[in-house]
Amino acid sequence: MKEMLKHKRASAFLLLALALVLVMSGCSSSTGQLKTTDDGRIVVDFWYALGGNLGEAVEAVVAGFNESQDEVYVNAVYQGSYEESLTQLRQVVGTSEAPALVQVFEVGTKYMIESGYIEPMQTFIDRDNFDVSQFEENILAYYQVDGKLYSMPFNTSNPIMFFNKDMFREAGLDPENPPRTYNEVREAAKVIKEHFGGRVDGFSVISHGWFTEQMIANQGGLYVDNDNGRSGEPTQALINQEEGQRWFQWLADLREDGTLGNYGRDWDDHRAAFLAQTVAMYLDSTASTSGNVNNADFEVGTAFLPVPDGVEPHGVVVGGASLWMMADIPEEVQEAAWEFIKYAAQPDVQAQWAASTGYFPITKAAHNESVLQEVYEQYPQFLTAVEQLQNTKLTPATQGALIGVFPEARERVVNAIESVHNGDDPLEALNRANEEINRELENYRRANQ
Template structure:
């Protein structure tokens, strides 16, 4: 006869087992609920891609940490992606694969490519949509102008802002009997003769020669670089600098190369800075952002002054360079709230003042500039104020606002090659600028065709 199997647990043991299982289930529920609450409370991450900036990376980290530590809703996660070009290419590839960052640093020359990429959420639109009431009049206008559309909408937030200025060896000037920096290019030529006579092997060198001697020479003298307001009004612009005083400027430099007053130090700035900091060259035109590097490496007293201009002219503002912060499309509304909050934080007077002093880059707001000035910083470091006053010189015009042309790396490389032919005395200044314009216009037409026009 069948009999039910007896329980292997005594009654008390069965009760204990049931209670234990209930407790474990309850505990698991508590853990699950706690994990869910932690996940819900986790900050929203904002991905920020930037080129690897070397010593500047630490200053950037401090800016990001300041924002992350000031609130708990968002966390900015920075990622260095190599050079400017590598960073840009990675971001555009990411955008096409729906894996782009929220924020991207792009060099100024890439503005036209960014504008036409279809990937951009204009900064001015973002900040307005998220309720940030920005007093744009409190910003240094020529700095913003570089990244504005022709109807004055701001596309991106200027970030690592600099402009070329004149650096000079104050001790060397005293040795040559010079008491102030040269104001004009002709006066600079006279100074160089005296400095060479005083024992300088190299009177003058320059970093970023195209930026200094074509772009900024044109801007300071209110000369067009290209038609359609330097490309601001359309993709079918053509270069015109071969028909302006740029040719005279290049010819003058050619004569200085011939007699030893000017020494060519390469297309960018990596060789110019040590040539000046070592005491070999008495003067250098270079980015205002090399201040920290010169502080660390120069063994003599150095000063800064505005770029020279042509006698008989009234100088205008110089043109800025460096990188800007772009916001990319394709992200969630709650994430854009964090992006806007971070940008507003970066633009605050305290953060702008700190960034300026830590990096040598210019502040982008008048409030930050006035704060630093009131603290007496420029009394100690007058070199740091030169760029700020230079970019605000005169009244901006459509010639001095920006350069908005595509395939910038390619046309700049062509122009650099032609300038090198002048320094090697293989071409006249006029022939080289004519050839640079012809080659540059071919590059612009390729860009125009690529964009479907």
């Protein structure tokens, strides 16, 4: 995510860089980075970072664009996970092997802006008077800095709670009135545990820093100072303030109750546990909605993120990724890439994308497209994400933190969460993570002075 890391600890994902050889099939000529197909179409190399069914959906968007016109050919290349893709980009950026477009996850925003290798979307927006009011404000705001849009939102998610409606019914809980507060979740988890004789975990959350970011923001708290890094370079982490303390203490309370499932760091392990009915409630990305609903042998329920009792929910920070254009490429390639970006943002394309993946459409009008209306009617679970994001209050808290060491910060938070699972004092673990993030912030500032 950011080659700004010159200090001693290299995050695990930096070690996963793949030595990939990019093969351009169907290309007959190239001059520098300007490539053309046999029939003269300008080639746009596009690196994406979604695998499995999500990757197939990306390929479908690309295929739709390639079939819609005869001047541009987008060559989509899967580069592994977000971390792996960004590691690979760092190795080739500024060279002829770099792509024209790359999909980067949201916490790579600051690195990409400061890399010097990207062309802001605002360049094309201003030139073409492109209407950005068509996009969801809460999504757009994440990728805007000082009023300038640097990348185009592509796949957008937010976190929700999934729960097993059948288990709720069997245990005497109301599946149409899911828990909304920490205490309500805690009590429901106890009921589940008792009813199923301890065979089912009441609640779980993956050991990932994203949910700590979300739970703090949902309470209106900031992750770092200076308005979450939006009004100036952040100097202090704030995750150990009362918002973070409530979240970590709640996890410790659930563990003490014996209702907190621990399925590690792997997203698929948590999803598998839910589908196997080993856990009754868990937090996940909205991007898993389609998979959960279609693969479960029970009725899947969805609910907003819970908040501490007595706290008004502020909403969520968008997750997912956006599309970044490289600056050091021929103008013709930039223009071709811009055409694809505009195509991917069209309401009908966004509606089909959302219907097939569970990601949130970035374009407001997409919700009115028949393909998405049919999904909402058949699977109301999809509407939870829509309502939660549209109810979000746009503040520095929900706009999301802008820091240059986000992957490192997440790793520190993951370690702290795992400490809680191991029975350590939650506030001590949180304070330790906060101090570690402060050191990362200081190292980053020194490296970029």
